[in-house]
Amino acid sequence: MxxxxxxxxxxxxxxxxxxxxxxxxxxxxxxxxxxxxxxxxxxxxxxxxxxxxxxxxxxxxxxxxxxxxxxxxxxxxxxxxxxxxxxxxxxxxxxxxxxxxxxxxxxxxxxxxxxxxxxxxxxxxxxxxxxxxxxxxxxxxxxxxxxxxxxxxxxxxxxxxxxxxxxxxxxxxxxxxxxxxxxxxxxxxxxxxxxxxxxxxxxxxxxxxxxxxxxxxxxxxxxxVRPTGYKGVDLPIEPDASTASYVFAAAAVTGTSVRVAGLGRASLQGDLRFTEVLARAGARVETTDEATTVTGTGALRGGFSVDMGEISDTFMTLAAIAPLADAPITITGVAHARLKESDRVAAVEGNLRALGIRTETGPDRITVHPGAPGPARIVCHRDHRIAMAFSVLGLRAEGITLDDPGCVAKTFPGFHEELHRLFPRHSVPTT
The missing domain is CATH 3.65.10.10 (Enolpyruvate transferase domain)
Incomplete structure (x- = not known):
């Protein structure tokens, strides 16, 4: 579709x-x-x-x-x-x-x-x-x-x-x-x-x-580092680029356009580079001084390998939507992701296989093959990023639910409500 x-x-x-x-x-x-x-x-x-x-x-x-x-x-x-x-x-x-x-x-x-x-x-x-x-x-x-x-x-x-x-x-x-x-x-x-x-x-x-x-x-x-101490200063906090990866990916797989203000060219956050991966997968990306906008082009391209070691908090976002691509996608450089809130490589692999998706993994990599995800209950392992990543896949695959939707409160308490506000015509797994 x-x-x-x-x-x-x-x-x-x-x-x-x-x-x-x-x-x-x-x-x-x-x-x-x-x-x-x-x-x-x-x-x-x-x-x-x-x-x-x-x-x-x-x-x-x-x-x-x-x-x-x-x-x-x-x-x-x-x-x-x-x-x-x-x-x-x-x-x-x-x-x-x-x-x-x-x-x-x-x-x-x-x-x-x-x-x-x-x-x-x-x-x-x-x-x-x-x-x-x-x-x-x-x-x-x-x-x-x-x-x-x-x-x-x-x-x-x-x-x-x-x-x-x-x-x-x-x-x-x-x-x-x-x-x-x-x-x-x-x-x-x-x-x-x-x-x-x-x-x-x-x-x-x-x-x-x-x-x-x-x-x-x-x-x-x-x-x-010199022993200078610190001086009190004011600081505006940017929107979270890791969290933005979910709405950017959602735009890519639903053919819509999503803009995040405050995430521009001068962002301090490396995870904004996730948009470069989405561009490689066929999305249109525009980054200005003030904002970043991702527009889905109607299809997700695969057939590539990408080292996401430096933006590993977003590798699950890509892996979760990879079944919708037209060819396999291989993610490398993520061995350290096995030591996060969960063994994230194993958690992604297990959930994709529960959905009927073929995967292959190694110590620092995962390959996800194209497929039609079937209904399944996602095991979140109390890991907010697992829950949010597979919620994005749930915009295109019916019957996906989460065993712990509330774990998103770790970084984005209003995640499910915001995803529903942006994409009301698509199914969103919240229970």
């Missing part, structure tokens, strides 16, 4: 703020000297967990949700400590991987005794490389069995120094250490032999500089 290219104006999608930008900005603002106003932050399970964790570390954050006198509910005002935290606290990270990876280095630059705990899902994710890096910098760190949560930091500040960081599993380990660098007593040099998700490091560096840090990449994979 194909769709005519629309002659009507593009639909304007309402995409919430970037989780990656919101949580990084929260931490940098918490470490800064002076207040910072974060405009249009993402309000979701992950970001509120991160915000509450910072409050547990003694950071004051004003929101209209908590205090009607705080002003505009689309702004969070963070009153920075100007240093690392002090005292003692046990911090609940919930499901937020960014909290478990970013906050321990921040705590290590302070003075006190801080514990970090999380849900069973988060506890299953590794933190051993981060713990070892903090020990080598002089911090007293212990972890739970297998190098996982709970993690405890007894902090007396960090002197800085030189360190080689294992970032082959997650770029979040490097991000947490980089953001802590300006709070150390001396310069920090981090060398990274192998790095996944490079665009997230570029985002981190840009935000650190926005808050006044002096950080340089002298040679590829070698980062130098």
């Amino acid at each position: 194909t769709f005519a290219v629309p002659a009507t104006p593009a639909l304007n999608a309402r995409i919430p703020g970037s989780k990656s930008l919101t949580n990084r900005a929260l931490l940098l603002a918490a470490a800064a000297d002076g207040p910072s106003a974060l405009g249009a932050p993402l309000v979701s399970d992950d970001t509120t967990a991160f915000r509450e964790a910072l409050r547990g570390l003694g950071v004051r954050i004003d929101t209209a949700e908590d205090d009607p006198d705080a002003g505009d509910d689309s702004v969070w005002t963070v009153h920075g400590l100007g240093r690392g935290p002090a005292g003692a606290a046990t911090v609940w990270c919930a499901d937020a991987g960014t909290a478990a990876r970013f906050l321990p280095p921040f705590a290590a630059t302070g003075h006190g005794d801080f514990g970090f705990e999380g849900s069973d899902q988060l506890t299953a994710r590794p933190v051993a490389p981060l713990a070892e890096a903090l020990r080598l910098l002089g911090s007293d760190v212990t972890t739970g069995p297998g190098g996982r949560l709970p993690l405890r930091v007894r902090s007396r500040g960090l002197d800085g120094g030189e360190l080689t960081v294992d970032s082959s599993l997650s770029s979040q380990f490097l991000t947490g250490l980089l953001m802590a660098g300006p709070l150390m007593r001396g310069p920090l040099t981090l060398r990274v032999p192998e790095l996944v998700s490079r665009p997230y490091i570029d985002m981190t560096l840009a935000l650190m500089r926005h808050f006044g840090a002096d950080v340089q990449e002298a040679t590829p994979g070698a980062f130098a």
